[in-house]
Amino acid sequence: MRTRLLILVSGIVGGLGSLASAEVGVGAKPIKGAEVVFDGSRKMLDGKWTYWKGPRFASELPIKWKIVDDPVDAGTCMQTFDPAAKGGKYGAADIVTKKAYRDFRLHVEFLIPKKGGNSGVYLQNRFEIQVLDGDKTKHGMGAVINESESPYHAYNGLGKWNSYDIVFRAARFKDGKRVEQPLVTMYFNGKKVHTNVKIQKVWGGANSGVDGEKDGGKGITDTPQGLKLQAEGHDVRYRNIWMADLDLKEASSDFKASE
Numbered sequence: 001m002r003t004r005l006l007i008l009v010s011g012i013v014g015g016l017g018s019l020a021s022a023e024v025g026v027g028a029k030p031i032k033g034a035e036v037v038f039d040g041s042r043k044m045l046d047g048k049w050t051y052w053k054g055p056r057f058a059s060e061l062p063i064k065w066k067i068v069d070d071p072v073d074a075g076t077c078m079q080t081f082d083p084a085a086k087g088g089k090y091g092a093a094d095i096v097t098k099k100a101y102r103d104f105r106l107h108v109e110f111l112i113p114k115k116g117g118n119s120g121v122y123l124q125n126r127f128e129i130q131v132l133d134g135d136k137t138k139h140g141m142g143a144v145i146n147e148s149e150s151p152y153h154a155y156n157g158l159g160k161w162n163s164y165d166i167v168f169r170a171a172r173f174k175d176g177k178r179v180e181q182p183l184v185t186m187y188f189n190g191k192k193v194h195t196n197v198k199i200q201k202v203w204g205g206a207n208s209g210v211d212g213e214k215d216g217g218k219g220i221t222d223t224p225q226g227l228k229l230q231a232e233g234h235d236v237r238y239r240n241i242w243m244a245d246l247d248l249k250e251a252s253s254d255f256k257a258s259e
Helices: 041-049
Strands: 001-009 019-025 035-040 049-051 066-069 078-079 096-097 103-111 116-125 127-132 160-169 172-173 178-182 183-188 189-200 235-248 255-258
Touching: 019 160, 035 041, 041 049, 103 116, 116 160, 127 160, 127 183, 160 235
Parallel strands: none
Antiparallel strands: 001 019, 001 255, 035 235, 049 096, 066 078, 078 235, 103 160, 103 235, 116 127, 160 183, 172 178, 183 189
């Protein structure tokens, strides 16, 4: 179910000021100034995404992920199928947007058909918001991986569409040194579950994301990066993904919602 909300974001939202009318939850429509990065079509998948060529990359273009019928609603979605990722080899066939982002607002919807289905939404191709059925730990569903508890109570369950609505503020640097940590605030299926979670590092090593090999994942660099979706040899579906550039002046990613 989608909820009509007024989103109040500290800083500038896509150059449109500090107020933007928006929806959160499954079926949420893009806010003004947002770009749809996946609409269910093969054309958009190939046009706006590519593979992340990390150290374990083992696939090849064109993207092998499939466009399949939406199992719930009319239309199509993408499926995280890629033979290179068989056996849980994350990093072997992950896909990433061609466009890079610094601060942003993100909406993404996913569906897991079978128990234990595993994928991940990577902010700036660094910081994973976990997509993992059955796991309620800090490594589990909806967690800012290894940084927060899993908000499993907000999960709609197998065979149903779920949504993450996120505001992300990138790390800040001065004279080449990090002076402010990345921050993330998130609604999971319309419920606020994370507020200004500080992200300490890139977890999972070099095969997980950009900068994962630097200082045990703590050596985050001052570079914008794309949104990444993870292939782990499981069947997970994605649809209705849109993003909006932000410029968050204050050290906050919090967005307050009121009907």
